[in-house]
Each structure stands twice: as structure tokens, then as C-alpha cells.
Amino acid sequence: MSSAQKLDGSNLQAALDKLHADVASHNMAPYWVVDRSVKNDEDTRIRDTRQAIPFSWTYKQDIEPLLYRSAELITTESSERRSLVLVNPGLAPKRAVVSTLYVAYRLNDPNEIMPPHRHSPNAIRLGLSGHQNFTGVEGENITFGPGDLVLTPHDTWHNHGNRGSENAINLSVLDLPLVETLCAMYFEHDYTEEEEGKRVRRVMQSERFPENYSQTIYGSGGLKPRFVSHNRGTGFASPMYVYRWDMMREALERAKNWDGDAHEALMIEYVDPTNGQSIFRTMTFFMQMLRPGEKTLPLKQNASLTVSPFEGSGYSIVGGKRIDWAPFDTMAVPGGEWCEHVNTSDKDPAILFVASDEPTLKALALYQKHGKTKTGEIVRLA
Structure with a gap:
């Protein structure tokens, strides 16, 4: 006994x-x-008790007013950054929308440029308002507007700002929570350049590439110039640092009469033009178009997503919870939750900007995706 x-x-x-x-x-x-x-049910307790939950942040009601209030109180003299970071209630106080992804909204006043910095997380900026958003990346000065996607890969010197006379707002997505979990986080702000054999601190990078370099070299799909080096930055991200909205919108328009995917409608991924892979090794990005009245079938994957509507309005069912959305909102779709989208307009398309940690899961051979058929049967998709 x-x-x-x-x-x-x-x-x-x-x-x-x-x-x-x-x-x-x-x-x-x-x-x-x-x-x-x-x-004392240790099967449950052994798991992390902080889990991302389905959640949404509204742009017009909450984010935009707070951004403008911050602009009145926080100047470039008092801070090099003026951003609102979204915090999932299930992960608080950790600054993350889902377990691996960080989302922030940034407002730049007219004619302000911040000094260069670099960091270990990969990042993108998506223009929301203003046509003179500015990001300088490794000597390529990029001016961008609504819908343009700009990369600032791991360890690349870059700086942000606004060259125009109107306020400019953009959306940032970083793999910061993942990098932090891996104890690989760092930020550096001491940008220098060599002048007459000495390292001199600079508040702006010298321009080393033509302003339209990314579009000139990489803007024609399927055509890879051999007369330039594609090993930019650390060489672990797409060398194309800006993806223009007009090209993406045109591609979606060309595809609008295709059947599409029952679970994802029409999705187009941003990829590295030199190899067709995701633009970063840790996260990938899509534009997803729901045609008028379109509704997707339920989809569940262990990749975690952030979804930011760019055009149109509708609602999603995430983990059994209805979330209504409008342009520039952001929605958390944690890995493992069933999700379906509905475009409530019978006239206009709805276009969603989607970020995903799918490449990380695929690299670790952990990625899975399931869908439901019209009869409710669950099928494995990946």
C-alpha cells in the first residue's frame, strides 16, 4: 500500500x-x-496562463483621437517616438497584439524627421493617411502614402518622419514579442558615418540609392536584374524595401473574377522578389479581398494573425465572438481560434491587411491549418 x-x-x-x-x-x-x-490540475497549470484573446481596437473612435491628443503633448524634442502600442488584454502588461506580433500606430506632424536607429526586431510600416510619410532605410529614402508597405528589416539603420505639410499616420507591425521571448532584443541609436577617416555621428543617413530604387530594380515581377547586389542589410529579408499600393490594388482587381479560396477569399502575399519567399523569416503579410457580399468559411490555424481593414467594412467571427470592423481598425486573431470574415456591402469590396507569424511555425515544422466545409465537416488544409 x-x-x-x-x-x-x-x-x-x-x-x-x-x-x-x-x-x-x-x-x-x-x-x-x-x-x-x-x-491542482497541473495539466492546465503547466500552460502559460496569459493567452491572447480575440479582440479589436477601433481607429475612428479610439486610436485616432488619442494620436492627435498625443501630438499636442509629445514633441520631437521630448521623444524620438510618438506611437500608440496595442495591448491584448489577455497578454497585458506585455506589449503584444498576439503572442508573437506587436502593432503600433504612429502620427508624424508636418516636416518632422527623427534620427536614425536600428534594432533586432523586423518591422513594416503601412501608410494610412498623408502622402509624404518618410522612412530612410540603409541609404534609400522612401516617401510613401496610403497602402504603401515599407520594410525596416532586422539590424538595418532607418529613420521615420513626414516630409509633407499635413499630418501623416502609419501602422507598424513588428516581431518584437517573438524576439523578446528569444532574448535577442536590442535597440541602437548611435548612428555614425565615416568622414575623412573618422566615425562621425549623424542625425540623417547619407543617401546611397536613388529614391525609387526598390521600384526600379524590383517593381517588375519575374524579372531579376543581375547588375546589382541583392544582399542588402543583413541579407535575411527582402531587398525590396517598399511595396506600392497601386500595384497591389491592381493585382487584386485583376483577380476579382477568380473563384478564390473558400476559407481565405482572395489573398495576395508580399514576397521577396528574388526567391518568392516571405519578406521576413519570422512573419509574412497579405492583402485579403472580400468581394461584395462575400463570406469566408471558418478557418483555424496555429499561426497568429493581426487583421487591419484597409478598405470597406464588415465583421468577423473569431473564437465565436463577433467583431465589427471598419477601415484602419486592428483585430487580434490568436492561433488556434476559428475565424471567418463577412463583407457586409453588396456593392464594394472589403480589403484587409493581414500579418502572420506563419513563417516561424513553418520553419519549426509546427504549422497546421484546418477549415470547415459548408456542411460543418473539419478538414486539414496544411
Whole structure:
């Protein structure tokens, strides 16, 4: 007979409580199931109790007013950054929308340029308003407007700002939570250039490429120039640093009469033009078009997504929760949740900007995707 069998109910519970207290006092945790209905169900407790939940942030009602209030109070003299970071309630206080992705909205006043910096997370900027958003990346000065996607890959010197006379707002997505989890986080702000044999600190990068370099070299799909080096930055991201909205919108328009995918409608991925792979090794990005009245079938994948409507309005069902959306909102779709989208307009398309950590899961051979058929049957898609 075991020791536990020799103890009656009250004595056994007292002994267990003492054991658990002693284990905790030594910075350890038990892993045994005593009773699934109480706190000692260690199958549940061994998992991280902080999990991203389906959630949304509204642009017009909440984000935009707070951005303009911040612009009145936070100047470039007091801070090099003026951004609002979205925090998923299930992950708070961690600054993350889903477990691996960080989203922020940034407002730049007219004619302000911040000094260069670089960091270990990969990042993109998507223009929302203003036609003179500015990002300088590794000597390529990029001016961009609504719908243009700009890359600032890992370890590339870059700076942000606004060259225009009107306010400019853009959306940022970074793999910062993933990089932080891997203990690979760093930020650097001491940008220097060599002048007459000495390193001199600069507040602006010298321009080393023509302003339309990315479009000139990479703007024709399927054609790869051999007369330039494609090893830009660290060489671990797409060398095309800006993807123009007019090209993406034209591609979506050309595809509008295709059947599309029942679970994803029409999705076009931003890819590295030299190899067809995702623009970063950790995350990838799409524009997803729902045609008038279109509704997708439920889809579940273990990749985590952020979804930011760019055109149109509608709603999504994420984890059984209805989330209504409009342009420039952001929605968290945690990995493992069923999701479906509905375009409520019978006249106009809805276009969603989607970020995903799918490349990370694929690199680790963990990626899975399931869908439901019209009859409710669950099928494995990937």
C-alpha cells in the first residue's frame, strides 16, 4: 500500500497542501494531476496562463483621437517616438497584439524627421493617411502614402518622419514579442558615418540609392536584374524595401473574377522578389479581398494573425465572438481560434491587411491549418 493510500481524506489534503507549499518555496512547480476540478490540475497549470484573446481596437473612435491628443503633448524634442502600442488584454502588461506580433500606430506632424536607429526586431510600416510619410532605410529614402508597405528589416539603420505639410499616420507591425521571448532584443541609436577617416555621428543617413530604387530594380515581377547586389542589410529579408499600393490594388482587381479560396477569399502575399519567399523569416503579410457580399468559411490555424481593414467594412467571427470592423481598425486573431470574415456591402469590396507569424511555425515544422466545409465537416488544409 502506498503512503497516499494510508492517509485518510483530510490528512491527505493537508499533506498535499504542505507538499505544494514546499515545492513553491523552492521555486519549483509540480506536474501531477490530483483533481481536474480544482487548482491542482497541473495539466492546465503547466500552460502559460496569459493567452491572447480575440479582440479589436477601433481607429475612428479610439486610436485616432488619442494620436492627435498625443501630438499636442509629445514633441520631437521630448521623444524620438510618438506611437500608440496595442495591448491584448489577455497578454497585458506585455506589449503584444498576439503572442508573437506587436502593432503600433504612429502620427508624424508636418516636416518632422527623427534620427536614425536600428534594432533586432523586423518591422513594416503601412501608410494610412498623408502622402509624404518618410522612412530612410540603409541609404534609400522612401516617401510613401496610403497602402504603401515599407520594410525596416532586422539590424538595418532607418529613420521615420513626414516630409509633407499635413499630418501623416502609419501602422507598424513588428516581431518584437517573438524576439523578446528569444532574448535577442536590442535597440541602437548611435548612428555614425565615416568622414575623412573618422566615425562621425549623424542625425540623417547619407543617401546611397536613388529614391525609387526598390521600384526600379524590383517593381517588375519575374524579372531579376543581375547588375546589382541583392544582399542588402543583413541579407535575411527582402531587398525590396517598399511595396506600392497601386500595384497591389491592381493585382487584386485583376483577380476579382477568380473563384478564390473558400476559407481565405482572395489573398495576395508580399514576397521577396528574388526567391518568392516571405519578406521576413519570422512573419509574412497579405492583402485579403472580400468581394461584395462575400463570406469566408471558418478557418483555424496555429499561426497568429493581426487583421487591419484597409478598405470597406464588415465583421468577423473569431473564437465565436463577433467583431465589427471598419477601415484602419486592428483585430487580434490568436492561433488556434476559428475565424471567418463577412463583407457586409453588396456593392464594394472589403480589403484587409493581414500579418502572420506563419513563417516561424513553418520553419519549426509546427504549422497546421484546418477549415470547415459548408456542411460543418473539419478538414486539414496544411
